[in-house]
Structures are given as C-alpha cells and as structure tokens.
C-alpha cells in the first residue's frame with residue numbers, strides 16, 4: 001500500500017489522509033507532554049491504550065446518538081475518523097474542582113461543584129490555551145450563538161455518559177476536555193465530537209481510594225502512567241484479558 005500522506009502532527013497524535021475523501025486516519029503516539037509541552041516523555045504503550053479507550057467512549061457516544069467523528073478502529077494505533085473543521089476551542093467540563101480551576105479560584109481539589117461547570121479555552125499553544133468567555137468567542141467569530149448552544153448541549157451529554165460509564169466501574173469523573181468540529185452535509189453544517197476522549201484528557205479518580213488514573217500521574221510524577229491507563233481499560237473491559245503485552249517484553253539473552 002502506498003505510504004499515507006501526513007496532514008498534521010500534534011503532541012500525542014498524527015493525522016494522515018484517509019482512504020476516502022472526508023476521512024482521516026488518526027495515529028496515537030506514545031509521546032506524553034504536559035505544561036504546554038515543557039515536560040515530555042515517551043510512555044511505551046500509551047498510544048495503544050488511548051486508541052482503544054477513545055474508540056470505546058466515542059463508539060458508545062455514537063450509539064446513544066451523540067455524534068462523534070469516530071468511524072472505526074483500524075489497528076493497534078490507528079482509527080478512521082471523519083474529517084472535520086476543528087472549532088478552535090477546548091471545551092472543559094468539571095464536576096469536581098481540580099487543576100487550574102482549583103488554582104484560579106482557591107477551591108480545594110476534589111470539592112464537588114454545585115453543578116457541572118463548562119469552561120472554554122482558546123486553542124492556541126503559543127498562548128497556553130487561555131480561558132475565554134462566550135463574549136470573546138462571539139466577538140472573534142470562533143463560533144456563533146447557535147454553535148455555542150449546540151456545543152454546551154454536546155458537552156453536557158458527554159458528561160452524563162462518561163460519568164455514568166466511569167461510576168459503574170468505581171471511577172469518579174472529575175473533569176474532562178473535548179474538542180468539537182464542523183461537518184457539512186450539503187449546505188447543512190453540524191457539530192460533532194472530534195479529537196480523542198482518553199485518560200490524557202480526563203481526570204479520573206478511584207472512588208474508594210482517590211488514586212489518580214489519568215495524566216496527572218505523569219504531570220505530578222505519581223508512578224507508572226501505563227499502569228494507570230491499563231487499570232482504566234481493564235475495569236471497562238476494553239483490553240482483552242489475555243491480549244499480548246502492550247509493552248515489549250524484555251529480551252533475556
């Protein structure tokens with residue numbers, strides 16, 4: 001098969017031209033970055049886990065009528081997705097205070113919020129993805145008022161779905177980030193969930209012990225990131241129990 005054309009390489013994924021017009025192949029790398037790429041490492045097996053976990057969440061959302069870009073998983077590290085025009089916003093939904101919200105507002109990490117709070121950040125690494133209001137979004141034309149109504153409703157539906165799925169396996173969904181994209185069916189434009197949903201973009205805490213099972217393990221040097229993500233995958237029944245190890249076995253001469 002001819003080598004696929006690379007369209008874009010980001011911090012954790014590479015996008016290649018898909019087999020049909022309007023499709024893209026999304027490749028999950030093992031690279032981990034945090035603090036706007038100031039901290040970097042290669043975590044063997046992370047890409048395989050995130051490919052599987054994102055498939056699990058996105059296909060579940062598709063099944064309950066929340067539209068996503070996910071079409072099918074192709075192999076261990078690649079999935080076929082619909083090409084979208086990304087809305088330049090990171091949409092964050094929070095159920096408990098953590099991370100930047102705790103810092104900004106002085107609320108202790110883990111405090112339950114009175115209701116889910118949705119925040120928007122402008123997607124620009126060179127600016128460190130600054131928090132913006134709907135005023136900025138409307139004034140600069142990043143999304144219309146109708147788009148914002150749709151984005152809010154998508155974000156809250158993802159929150160309900162993910163919270164339930166996680167709670168069923170003893171995990172608290174503290175917060176998460178999604179990205180949305182535009183697809184065109186003729187003249188009709190609609191918004192769908194794009195990018196990935198994985199422990200790279202969520203905060204997941206064990207309900208009993210509070211143990212962190214997400215990228216904070218990497219950000220805060222709390223142990224093995226692969227072990228944490230494997231634990232999430234195992235609880236959800238995503239990784240086949242007898243699958244080959246994700247990390248290469250050490251060769252003993």
Ligand code: CDP
Nearest residue numbers: 092098099100101175176177200201202203
């Ligand atoms: O994660 P950090 O403390 O930098 O920022 P946050 O605003 O507290 O992040 C809220 C949630 O969005 C966390 O689950 C992050 O993992 C996720 N997030 C992300 O996936 N990508 C970003 N660029 C920013 C936040």
